[in-house]
Amino acid sequence: MFKTGNSSIDYLLVVIIFLPLFSALLIFGRKLYLQEPLNFLLIICLLSFFKGLLELTYPLTKENLYIINKIFSLILLLLLVPCFRPRLNARYRYILDILLTALLTLAITYWSLVDWERPSPGIDTLLNAFLGMVILVSLPMIIRTSSLQIFRSPLFWIGSGTLFYILLYLLLEGIGCCRPLPSPPDPEKRLFLLLADLVKYSFYLIAASATKPSSAALPRTQ
Numbered sequence: 001m002f003k004t005g006n007s008s009i010d011y012l013l014v015v016i017i018f019l020p021l022f023s024a025l026l027i028f029g030r031k032l033y034l035q036e037p038l039n040f041l042l043i044i045c046l047l048s049f050f051k052g053l054l055e056l057t058y059p060l061t062k063e064n065l066y067i068i069n070k071i072f073s074l075i076l077l078l079l080l081v082p083c084f085r086p087r088l089n090a091r092y093r094y095i096l097d098i099l100l101t102a103l104l105t106l107a108i109t110y111w112s113l114v115d116w117e118r119p120s121p122g123i124d125t126l127l128n129a130f131l132g133m134v135i136l137v138s139l140p141m142i143i144r145t146s147s148l149q150i151f152r153s154p155l156f157w158i159g160s161g162t163l164f165y166i167l168l169y170l171l172l173e174g175i176g177c178c179r180p181l182p183s184p185p186d187p188e189k190r191l192f193l194l195l196a197d198l199v200k201y202s203f204y205l206i207a208a209s210a211t212k213p214s215s216a217a218l219p220r221t222q
Contacts, residue, residue, distance in 0.1 A: 013194055017052035019201035020045035026208040037083035038154055038211060041204060044079050047072065048201070063117035070116055073127055074104065080131060083158060084138035087145070096134065103130055125173050132166040135159045154207040161203025165196045 024045040032038040051072055054060070060068070081100055085093055107123050114120065139159050146153040172189050 012198070014056070016194055016198050016201065017049065017056055019198070019205065020048040020052070023201065023204045023208045024049065026205065030208070030211075030213050032208060032211055032213060035211070035213075036086075037158060038208065040079045040083050041154065041158060041207060044076065045201075045204060047075060066119055067116045070107075070111055070120075073124065074107065077104070077127055077131055080158075080162060081134055083155060084134050084142075087138040087141045087155070092137070099130070103127065121173060125170065128166045128169055132163055132170070135163045135166075139163075152210045152212065154211045157203045157207035157210065161200040161207075164203070165193075165200045168192060168196045 024042055027033050027038050027042045027045070033042050051068065054068070055065070077100075081096070085096060088096060103126065107127060110123055111120065139156075142153060142155050142159065143150055146156065150156050172192060
């Protein structure tokens with residue numbers, strides 16, 4: 001796991017690892033897993049927690065981390081895109097399906113030919129940019145549909161948290177590309193991304209807290 005040398009920040013990073021678990025437990029406790037997109041969010045939070053826990057407790061090599069991150073990014077894309085896809089009209093959904101299939105094929109083919117154990121910032125940036133565009137296109141429809149109840153919309157919080165992380169990631173990647181010479185992994189960049197994770201998972205927790213349980217999930221009264 002990434003260490004800063006500052007005990008306060010290191011404790012904060014442990015909190016970031018457990019934040020997705022809190023969201024998952026809240027979804028379970030309120031029986032929100034019967035609703036969309038909370039069922040997708042539940043899987044995302046559990047996978048994020050186990051991924052962070054694996055990095056915390058098991059000494060992984062850089063090669064193993066690259067493989068895990070690649071697999072996780074593909075699963076995350078396949079879980080988040082269906083959350084926002086229903087908000088698009090039929091034409092946009094058709095285009096989205098084609099682009100998603102092409103992007104997944106490109107990523108898997110490239111990693112298989114080059115190496116799953118090597119970094120691929122270009123493909124990572126492309127996957128994040130694609131997901132960011134899907135969220136940006138969907139958010140106006142989400143806001144228009146939810147109207148005054150927008151802050152009780154789980155999609156609003158899921159989209160805002162994810163988009164915040166993506167925009168910061170793309171900004172840091174853009175700054176890195178402007179450097180004249182390639183540099184080793186920047187601990188400050190890693191710290192910024194972890195803090196972006198803190199914001200993202202906090203928004204996921206708000207999404208689970210603000211959502212009203214459906215009538216099917218509520219206990220029956222005699």
